[in-house]
Amino acid sequence: MTNPLLAMRARPHPASAPSAVATLAWRAMLKIKHVPFQLFDVTVMPIMFTLLFTYIFGGALAGSPRQYIQYLLPGVLVQTIIFITVYTGIGINTDIHKGLYDRFRSLPMWQPSPIFGALAGDLFRYSVASALIIVMGLILGFRPEGGAAGVLLAAALVMVFCLALSWCWIIVGMLVRTPESVMTTSFIFLMPLTFASNIFVDLRTMPAGLQAVVSRNPVTHLANASRGLMHGEPVGTEVLWVLAASAAIVLVASPIAMRMYRRER
Secondary structure, eight states: OOOGGGSOOOOOOOOOHHHHHHHHHHHHHHHHHHOTTHHIIIIIHHHHHHHHHHHHHHHHHHSSHHHHHHHHHHHHHHHHHHHHTHHHHHHHHHHHHTTHHHHHHHSSSOTTHHHHHHHHHHHHHHHHHHHHHHHHHHHHTOOOTTHHHHHHHHHHHHHHHHHHHHHHHHHHHHHSSSHHHHHHHHHHHHHHHHHSSSSSSOGGGSOHHHHHHHTTOHHHHHHHHHHHHHTTOOOHHHHHHHHHHHHHHHHHHHHHHHHHHHHHO
């Protein structure tokens, strides 16, 4: 007589692609709990940048900190979220070198789920940092003339661009050997990208030659679009420019990243 415990049973159906992505997105968020240092860039850095630049440069650049924060806060939002994108590449690099991607390959799930799960989990980081910056700004006197809708649209636009930029760090994460190398490589590009923009000062205050360079920086367009949306100004051209740049980055970087990911496995 056959033991019922040894009888063959039907295999469970593999998880759907959305379910696998959601599970791995939750895993990405849990990693923050186990690596508290990641909370520094999400919480401490936005508060520090907002306070320091408002009170140190506000009087010199705009007459008073309250006036300056109307210009500064949308730019700080852009800068902070852009810097946080680096953690996508760091997480990918760490998982690859710990052998986790070999384990993922053995699971009956949609194979690109680890990458899309990491990107989805990053939205949590972006949302927390955005909320902190906006709340801090309101406490310091920031008053968006575009209202809550303008602030939400600006934050959403920043997240769209940063999700696109994250694909570049996924590529870097697969190319270099250590998470520290991902961080170092990213800052080589991010520091000039953010500081050679109009995040902190108006483009018109710069020398003519520098204006020509800064005006073509995608971060400048993103900062302009964020300010316009928050303050209720017409910035349709800037928004379209940012969306077009985001689409171009995804179209170029995502196929390269996915090809490298398949090779890693």
